[in-house]
Amino acid sequence: MGILRLSHVEVRVPDLELATAYYTEVVGLYETAREQDRVFLKCWDEQQHHSVILTSEPTYGLNHMGWKVRYREDLDYYTDRLAKAGVDVIRYAAGEIGPGHGEAIRFTLPSGHVMELVYGMQIVGNLLPLVNPPPKPINMVGFAPPRLDHIFITCEDVAGNTVFLQEVLDFHLTEQVVGDDGFQVATWLERSHHSHDIALVTGKDRGLHHFAFWVDDWTAIRDTADVLAYHGVPIETNPTRHGATRGHCIYFFDPAGNRNEAFTGGYQVDPEEPPITWTEAEMGRAIFYYDGVVDQHFLTVHS
Ligand SMILES: [Fe+2]
Known part of the structure; x- marks a missing residue:
């Protein structure tokens, strides 16, 4: 149980269209959802709904980082641990934060960074079939990180x-x-x-x-x-x-x-x-x- 890995990052970009063009055409990410001020992207081999969120704001930098937990109970467990450490925690229902998003807790590290633990983000699948898959998709653009x-x-x-x-x-x-x-x-x-x-x-x-x-x-x-x-x-x-x-x-x-x-x-x-x-x-x-x-x-x- 516990935190499995880095799930996603949300970064600020002043020009949402320019940034989206860079992350899709140069990096080679795939757009999975779009709102007026946010674009959700994933790498080709990721099963989850998104790993990069671009948010339209006048500056640049990190808004929050999300970490994947294995079980729903991990959210309760870390809420308790954080409370004992004197850290305030906000809990969100599935989908409340954004499209495809799972249940989550958010809190602030001593450094001021906003950190989130997420359980059950929507699985949209990678770009390969689950039966007899090739090693990678054909005709990807950009440097296409998995x-x-x-x-x-x-x-x-x-x-x-x-x-x-x-x-x-x-x-x-x-x-x-x-x-x-x-x-x-x-x-x-x-x-x-x-x-x-x-x-x-x-x-x-x-x-x-x-x-x-x-x-x-x-x-x-x-x-x-x-x-x-x-x-x-x-x-x-x-x-x-x-x-x-x-x-x-x-x-x-x-x-x-x-x-x-x-x-x-x-x-x-x-x-x-x-x-x-x-x-x-x-x-x-x-x-x-x-x-x-x-x-x-x-x-x-x-x-
Ligand atoms: Fe590094």
């Missing part, structure tokens, strides 16, 4: 928010950058037994550093770069490798300024395994293993 992977947020108190995720929401710390003063500068945590589902880095509260789409291998990272360059999308970091998580990655921006990543690799992990630690002197290598440095631009949060 699924959403993780989110990276910023906050002033990385250590405090990391403890909250561990002690109240049962996340498992897999990696950390510890500063020379002994405080955590960045942390990576998981629920899905992969290297990370969420990461935190020191910065302003409520900030979105990026959210990432999974792609299947290193070659797909190259293909992503080909698609982005063809469409003139600003690539911030060319294909490379992380030290922390060991993943392969490429960073770029949507038309609103939200940072996106295509990610693959990493490792599998059991919940009782101790975290890997990176020292402050090696933080550059933790983020970009080959360059060994993180430029100031990458640490700038565009939200």
Whole structure:
């Protein structure tokens, strides 16, 4: 029981049509529902109704992140845990938040980020038949990631928010950058037994550093770069490798300024395994293993 994985992100975009065109034609997501101010999208291999919500607002950044729980009872369980931690929780019936949405609870992390746990989002199916399916659909557009992977947020108190995720929401710390003063500068945590589902880095509260789409291998990272360059999308970091998580990655921006990543690799992990630690002197290598440095631009949060 408990939290299974990142379910969806809701990001602000000032130009809903431009952002929708980018996420459908360059990324290759599929539109599953539309309202006047919101567009709901999913990756091709996802069964659930949506994993990305674009909301028309004058700014950009993260409105909320949703996490999938296995059972309805998980919503009760975490409502109780959060209440004991002094956190207010709002409960929503299925469909109350939006089309296809399941039952949910919403609350605010110490960092100010709005977090949601959702049970029973509508299953719309992926783009493959359930009997004798081919490995992937034919004629997809964009770099066509099969699924959403993780989110990276910023906050002033990385250590405090990391403890909250561990002690109240049962996340498992897999990696950390510890500063020379002994405080955590960045942390990576998981629920899905992969290297990370969420990461935190020191910065302003409520900030979105990026959210990432999974792609299947290193070659797909190259293909992503080909698609982005063809469409003139600003690539911030060319294909490379992380030290922390060991993943392969490429960073770029949507038309609103939200940072996106295509990610693959990493490792599998059991919940009782101790975290890997990176020292402050090696933080550059933790983020970009080959360059060994993180430029100031990458640490700038565009939200
Ligand atoms: Fe990432």
